[in-house]
Amino acid sequence: MNRNPLKTPSLQDDERFALMKFRRSVSDILKPEHDDHFLLRWLRARQWNPDNAEKMLRESMKWREKWNLDDLESWEAPAVFKDFIPHGSTGFDKDGSVVIFIPFSGIDIWGLLHSASKHDIIKNTIRVLERYMKLAYEQSKIHGPDARKFLVIFDMDNFSMKQYAYRPAAELVITAFQMYSNNYPEILKCCLIINAPKIFSFGFNIIKKFLDEYTLSKISIFKHNKHKWLPAILERVDASSLPVYFGGQQADKDGNPKCLEKICWGGKIPKQFYISEEDSYNNTSTYKTTVVKKGSKLKLHFEIEDSGVFLKWEFKTEIHDIKFGIRSVNQQTGEKVNEVALRRVPAHESEESGFITCHANHKYTVVFDNSYSYFKNKKLTYSVVVTRPLDEVEKSASKIEEKIFDQNENDISCEIKAE
Template identity: 75%
Template sequence: MSKGVLKAPVLQDDEKFALMKFRRSVSDILKPEHDDHFLLRWLRARQFNVENAEKMLRESLKWREKWGVDDLDEWEPPVVFEKYKPYGTTGFDKDGSVVIIIPFAGIDIWGLLHSASKNDIIKNTIRILEKFMKLAYEQSKMYGPEARKFVVIFDMDNFVMKQYAYRPAAELVINVVQMYSNNYPEILKYCYIINAPKIFSFGFNIVKKFLDEYTLSKICIYKHNRNKWLPAIFERIEPRYLPKYYGGELTDNDGNPKCLEKICWGGKIPKEYYISEEDSYNNTSTYKITTIKKGSKLKLYFDVEDSGVFLKWDFKTELYDIKFGVRALNVKTGEKFNEVDLKRVASHESEETGFITCQPNYRYTVIFDNSYSYFKSKKLTYSVVVSLPLEKLEKSANKIEEKILDQNENECEESK
C-alpha cells in the first residue's frame, strides 16, 4: 500500500460552484469531519443537483437520529449476530481501502428472522457499516480519499434462492438495500460477486432496481471460474490480504485457509435461538389489511395461558404515522401495566417490528391508535401473532426442517 496525502478533489468549474452552494445550504447541520469529500458523495449521488443533494442529506441525518446511529457502539446486539452473521475483513487493497468478505450462502435468513426482530437485524447492519466507515476514515488520513471506500467480495458459492422466496426475507433484503442506497452513497469502490450460480441472476435483477447507476457500475459478477475472478481481485488486492481458501496467502495462526479468526462464515442457526415460529417459508396468511378511521382505534386481544410464549408484531402504514402500544392485564389480580408505551411511530417510513416475552395468565392488548387524527384515516398492513409454547415450538421446528430436507432431496433427484 502506498501512503498518500488527502488532496482536494479535481472538479470542473460548475462542480466547484455546486459544491460551494451545497456547503452554504447545509452549513447548519455540518460537523467538523464533513469535508469536501463527504459533501461530494451526496452531490454525485444526485448528479450535482444541489437541491436534491440537500434533501437527501437532511433526510439521511433524520434517519440517523431515528435509528440512534451515533450511539450504536453502546448497543448490545443479540448474540446470534456475532455467531451467525457472515462477514469479515482481511485487510486492505493496494490503495488502503478496507476489504470486506461476505460468504453469502452462510446467511440463514429464515433463522435470523426467527431469532431477532427485523429492526435489530437492520440496526446490526448499520452498526457494521458504521464500524467500517470509521476504519475507512482513519485509513484516508494516511492513504487519501479513495481509502474511504470499500472493496467487497460476495462469495455466492452454494447460494440457494429458496430462502428469499419467503416474503419477510425478500422484504428485509430490499429494505437493507434501500437503506444503504439512501444513506451511504458513493462508498463502494469495487464489488466482486464470485461463484454466482445461474439462479443468482434472477434475484440480482430484482435487487438492482433499488441501486443507483454508480453502485451498479462498481459491481462485477463472476461464475464458478477462479481463473477469471482471481486475477481481477489480485489487480486490487495483494495475495497476503486474501484468504488462502480463495487463492491468496492469508491463513489463521493454525493454518486454517478460511481465516476463521477474521471471517464469520455463518451457517444454519440452531433452533434454541428462535424467538418466533411460522408454519412454512411461504406462510403469509398472518398479514391483514385494514383502514383505521380518523379519531378511532384498533384493539387486538391475546389471552396467554402458557409460559415460554412470545407476542410478535410487524406492521406498516401508508403515507402517515400511527400510535402503537401493548398493554398487559393480569387476569387473576386485575393488575394492569404498559408492556410497550403507546406513542406515535413512523411506520409509513419503515416497517415496525418487535416482540415481547409473555407471562402466563395474562391478557395482552395490542393498540393501533388513530384517535389523535381528526382528518386522516390510516391504511394499516399488520401481522400480530402469539407463538407456540417452547416445547411445541421445538416439535414444529423439527417438522419444518424435515420438510425442507425432503424438498432438497427431491430437487437433487430431479437434477440427476
C-alpha cells in the same frame, strides 16, 4: 505513499460552485468531520444538483436520528446475530481501503426472520456498516479520502435462490438495499462477486433495479472459476491481506484457511433461536382486518402469567403508514416499560413483523396509533399472538420451495455477465 486526506479535491468550476452552494445550504446540520469529500458523495449521487443533494442529505440525517445511530454501540442485539451474520475483514487493499468479505450463502434468511424482528435485522446491518465506516475513516487519515470507500467481495459459492422465495425474505433484502442506497451513497470502491451460479443472475436482475448505473459499473461478476476471479482480486489486494481460502496467505493460528477469527461464515441457525410461526399459545393466530379511524388508536391487551413465551406481531396497512408500539406493566410493582418505542412504521410499503420476549406477571399493551392523522383512516391487517418456541418451523418454507422451485436450478435459463 501517504496522502493528505484534507487535500481539496480536484474539481471543475461548475462542480466547485455546486459544492460551495451545497455546503452553505446544509451548514446547519454538518458536523466537524463532514469535509468536502463527505459532501461530494451526496452531490455525485444526485448528479451534482445541490438542491437534490440537500434533500437527500437532510432525509438521511432524519433517518439517522430515527434509528438513534449515535447510541448503536450500547444496543444489546439479539444473540443470534453474533455467529450467524456472515461478514468480516482480513485487511486492506493496496490503496488502504477496507476489504470486506461476505460469504453470502452463509445467510440463513429464513432462520434470521424467525429468530429476530425485521427491525432488529436492519438495525444490526446498520451497526455493522457504521463500524466499517469508522474504520475506513481512520484509514483515510493515513491513505487519503479514497480509503473511505470499501472493496467488497461476495462469495456466492453454494448460493441458492430457494429461501428467497419466502416473501418476507425478499422484502428484507430489498429494504436493506434501499436503506443502503438512500443513506450510504458513493462508499463502494469496487464489488467483486465470485463463484456466482447460473441462478444468481435471476436474483441480481431484481436487485440491480435499486442501484444506479454508476454503482453498477463498479460491480464485476465471476462464475465459479478461480483462475479468473483470483487475478482480479490480487490486482487490488496483496496476498498477505487475503485468507488462504481465497488464494491469499492469511490463516488462523490453528491453520484454518477461512480465517474464522476475522470472518463470520454464518450457517444454518439452530432451532432453539426460533419462535413459532404456526402454534399459538392463546389460539388467536388468524389475521384480522380493521379500520383505525383518524385521531384514534387500537389497543390490544395481553396478560402474561408464565415466562418463556413471546409476543409476536405481523401487520400491514393500505396506502398510509401507522404508529406502532408496545408497553408493559409489572402487575406486582406497577412499573411501566416501553418495550417497543412508539414510532411511525411504513407498513404500507412492506409487512412489518417482529417479536419480544415476555416476562411473567406482566400486562402488555400493543398500540396501533392513528391519533396523529386528522384526515385519514387507516385500514390495518394484523396478527398479534403470544407463542412458545417450537422445534420445527421449516415445514411452510419447504412447501413454498416445492411450489415455486419445482424444477432443478440448472434448468432455469439466464445469463450472467462474467469477467
